Amino acid sequence: xxxxxxxxxxxxxxxxxxxxxxxxxxxxxxxxxxxxxxxxxxxxxxxxxxxxxxxxxxxxxxxxxxxxxxxxxxxxxxxxxxxxxxxxxxxxxxxxxxxxxxxxxxxxxxxxxxxxxxxxxxxxxxxxxxxxxxxxxxxxxxxxxxxxxxxxxxxxxxxxxxxxxxxxxxxxxxxxx
Numbered sequence: 001x002x003x004x005x006x007x008x009x010x011x012x013x014x015x016x017x018x019x020x021x022x023x024x025x026x027x028x029x030x031x032x033x034x035x036x037x038x039x040x041x042x043x044x045x046x047x048x049x050x051x052x053x054x055x056x057x058x059x060x061x062x063x064x065x066x067x068x069x070x071x072x073x074x075x076x077x078x079x080x081x082x083x084x085x086x087x088x089x090x091x092x093x094x095x096x097x098x099x100x101x102x103x104x105x106x107x108x109x110x111x112x113x114x115x116x117x118x119x120x121x122x123x124x125x126x127x128x129x130x131x132x133x134x135x136x137x138x139x140x141x142x143x144x145x146x147x148x149x150x151x152x153x154x155x156x157x158x159x160x161x162x163x164x165x166x167x168x169x170x171x172x173x174x175x176x177x
Contacts, residue, residue: 075119076161082116083159083167090157124158126151126169137168141175148176 089109093102113121124135131138131149135158144152151171158169 072162076166079116079119079121079159079161080166082112086113086116087156120162121166122160122163124160124169126154126158126171131171131173135165135168136171138173139170141173143177144174145177146174148174150174 086109089105089112092105093109097105113123126136129151131151136151139155142152144150146152150173152174153172154169155172156167156170159166
């Protein structure tokens with residue numbers, strides 16, 4: 001009953017004062033104005049919803065990228081902190097150790113390196129290659145039968161993380177003859 005009353009209230013008939021008749025043209029005009037108003041309001045709401053949806057999609061993309069960047073940053077720092085441990089393993093392997101101890105150290109180093117490789121770490125090979133300041137840090141030069149600028153010895157290994165230099169290799173260069 002309440003809804004029927006609302007419907008009846010919304011149906012306003014415009015009565016011509018002179019003739020006392022219902023003016024249908026005025027009613028149609030009012031309905032058209034209401035319809036136009038509803039269409040513009042609908043368009044405004046739809047446009048706002050579409051903008052909000054696009055903003056949300058962009059936000060999700062940005063957050064995903066930010067999360068990936070943060071994960072890379074954390075991994076970069078952690079891997080950089082672990083490199084001295086790999087260096088210590090290499091130093092230990094350079095000294096005489098009982099066979100079983102050396103084997104154990106080599107196994108632990110290998111496991112650690114495998115974990116880091118899965119995270120994007122790569123060891124750089126330097127010895128015998130041409131010096132490149134992007135990948136190498138020259139520590140000294142020695143006379144050698146190799147041509148000038150060639151790497152004679154690797155003092156400390158260099159590493160790449162996802163194709164970018166994490167730590168340059170410290171190397172000894174050839175002066176030539």
